[in-house]
Amino acid sequence: MEYSRVLSLVFCILACCFFFSTTQARSHKHSKHKHGHARPVSQISISPCPSPEPANQTNNSSSVFDVRSFGAVGNGIADDTEAFKAAWDTACQAEESAVVLVPYGYSFMIQSTIFTGPCQSRLVFQVDGTITPPDGPDSWPENNSKRQWLVFYRINGMSLQGGGLIHGRGENWWNLPCKPHKGANGTTLSGPCDSPIAIRFFMSSNLTVQGLRIKNSPQFNFRFDNCRDVHIESIYITAPALSPNTDGIHIENTNNVKIYNSVVSNGDDCVSIGSGSYNVDIKNITCGPSHGISIGSLGNHNSRACVSNITVRDSVLKHSDNGVRIKTWQGGSGAVSGVTFSNLHMNNVRNPIIIDQFYCLTKQCTNQSSAVLVSNIIYSNIKGTYDIRSPAMHFACSDSVPCTNLTLSDVELLPDQGDLILDPFCWNAYGDLQTLTIPPVSCLMEGGPRSLLQNYLDHC
DSSP, X not given: OHHHHHHHHHHHHHHHHHHHHHHHHHHOOOOOOTTSOXXXXXXXXXXXXXXXXXXXXXXXXXXXXXXXXXXXXXXXXXXXXXXXXXXXXXXXXXXXXEEEEEOTTOEEEOOSEEEEOOOSSOEEEEEOSEEEOOSSGGGSOTTSOSSEEEEEESOEEEEEEOSOEEEOOOHHXXXXXXXXXXXXXXXXXXXXXXXXXXXEEESOEEEEEESOEEEOOSSOSEEEEXXXXXXXXXXXXXXXXXXXXXXXXXXXXXXXXXXXXXXXXXXXXXXXXXXTOEEEEEEEEEXXXXXXXXXXXXXXXXXXXXXXXXXXXXXXXXXXXXXXXXXXXXXXXXXXXXXXXXXXXXXXXXXXXXXXXXXXXXXXXXXXXXXXXEEEEEEEEEEEEEOTTSOSEEEEOOSSXXXXXXXXXXXXXXXXXXXXXXXXXXXXXXXXXXXXOBSOOOOOBSSOOHHHHHHHHHTO
């Protein structure tokens, strides 16, 4: 009898455990993937105690949206454009921070595309694999813009990062007949000339670009228009020295920019700073072969241009057509002011220090009575060697609007080959030498027209 009671009690306990276990299994809710793929059912028995929520499979509690989950093939041939757009749109609507993942080991071909914001939260575009466009103008769809490839529009809070490669396949674009190196003596030939900017940010803010490699862009590698709070860190840009218009980083109407710890070797400016830009800090850049680091060109087509508070420091420029350059067209207006070039090393650079207010792409530009004012420019601790085809310092200022407040200190530039030291060139340039320079500068004029300076600065 006692044995029967015990047996009955054991049976009841087992029945209760079975009932609660099956009920819990039926009521357990699996979270839904936004990709549309169901999660495999776990084969692990349910614990008698409540289970913790499954750990998020992303870093820093971010949702990861792998482009392959949206149909991307990644064989370098299939068109993965729609998959990238779907991944972007889904990530952009995520209420918590999200990651669009371009995975390592795959090559994705995508067409000219605009990734549009604003997004619900900060977004990371993680490029660990390779992204390429169609191969040249003949492969570019007729209905797609030939002026830009990857565009990020109205984004507030985004990181474009990773250890992957963005390969622009620029060779066939560079070979268009209109490109400067195709005609005799650098002239151009007739024909279509539009070439896409590889990566463009437009009307965006709080941006980080970090760690990427960009190779053989058809035109500019990066362009920032009407942006603010931009941080570029540890990127590597390469293109052949004769690749036309392949500026590394171009900014226009953009402010609060930091460009740090990067390498640029290309066929045009490593960094070019356009009108409306201010508060730009460039540090620890290795630049060259290239056309140097430039402010401008400014004032084209009689336009007004204002650029201020620019710093270029602690950098190396090598085997380049120019070092640090300010270039403006005749006929413009506005001002470039508050610029500091400091702690720079030149290695066989033609025109290490140059201001050119007669910038012109043809020989048909005429002298005009107005110009962009260049004032309050500091050159400090600039040393190294220069290509003797041009003088180490070249200050060619407008006939009607002189350069003012140029300050030089600790400038030591020697010829890369031979012993011939060319005299610096000055035209209508006012400034001050705080130390002796090599080569000696005796052509700067003292003082300057203060009323003219204030008038131009007031217009910016």
